[in-house]
Amino acid sequence: MYDRRMQNDVTLPGVSLLVADAFGQGEFEFELTPELAERYELKSPDLGSPKRNTKRVGDISEAHVIAAFAKLGYHVLLPFGENHRYDLVVDDGERLFRVQVKTGRLRRDGTVIEYSCSSSHAHRGGASRPYFGEIDYLAVYCPGTQKVYLLPEKELTATRAHLRLSPPRNNMSKSIRWASRYELA
Numbered sequence: 001m002y003d004r005r006m007q008n009d010v011t012l013p014g015v016s017l018l019v020a021d022a023f024g025q026g027e028f029e030f031e032l033t034p035e036l037a038e039r040y041e042l043k044s045p046d047l048g049s050p051k052r053n054t055k056r057v058g059d060i061s062e063a064h065v066i067a068a069f070a071k072l073g074y075h076v077l078l079p080f081g082e083n084h085r086y087d088l089v090v091d092d093g094e095r096l097f098r099v100q101v102k103t104g105r106l107r108r109d110g111t112v113i114e115y116s117c118s119s120s121h122a123h124r125g126g127a128s129r130p131y132f133g134e135i136d137y138l139a140v141y142c143p144g145t146q147k148v149y150l151l152p153e154k155e156l157t158a159t160r161a162h163l164r165l166s167p168p169r170n171n172m173s174k175s176i177r178w179a180s181r182y183e184l185a
Contacts, residue, residue, distance in 0.1 A: 061103040061141035062087055068139075068148040068184045085119070085134040097136040099150075104163070106144030113149070113163045113179055115140045117156040130158040139184070149182040 066076050066088065075091040086098035104113040117138065118128040131138065131153065138156055140149045140163070149163055155177070163179035 057103050058101065060143075062101045064141040064146075065099070065101045065139040065148050065184075072184070085131060090137075098134070099137045099139050100131055100135045101139045101141065104140040104142035104144075104149070106142060107162075110144070111164065111166045111168075113140065113142045113145065113165065115142075115161060115163075116159070117161050118159055128159060131156060132158075140182075145179070147179075148184040149179060150184045151177075151182055 069076050069090055075093075077089040077091060077096075079086065079089065085100065087101040088099050090097045090099055102115045102117075104115040106113055115138075118130045133153075135153055137153065138151045140151065141147075142149070145165070161177070163177050163182060165179050167173070168176070
């Protein structure tokens with residue numbers, strides 16, 4: 001039981017931080033033993049594993065997309081659970097938009113961002129399934145450019161697509177999706 005007449009400064013071995021009591025009176029200092037410090041030290045996960053962690057990659061892309069919308073003043077809602085065809089809902093104050101997030105990959109020459117326009121469960125014996133009619137926008141985060149691109153559902157293909165960063169070598173310009181046109185500022 002706490003007694004306010006207790007000595008104000010108490011040192012307990014085991015934790016290294018200062019804490020004020022519930023009444024804002026006195027300070028208690030705790031010190032971690034070297035064994036406990038090593039046990040509870042925050043260490044970054046081993047990212048050098050040979051298997052690509054697609055869930056982690058998707059979570060990082062989703063975080064970048066959420067941050068981009070938030071910086072522009074939109075409200076971002078996250079649906080409960082994993083069984084939705086969209087990753088988030090964006091509220092512009094008048095309407096709600098379903099947004100699916102994908103990670104874009106730069107081609108080796110750095111001229112094109114490639115991304116998927118469907119969900120694939122081929123690793124579980126399933127097929128690719130396009131998002132037609134089930135989302136309003138596809139947001140693509142590309143780690144190579146560190147930008148977010150927002151494409152309306154009507155511009156999606158059934159499988160994969162790309163955004164061009166620089167002109168093609170053959171100078172063709174018809175039906176090119178320029179990345180700059182879709183950048184989420």
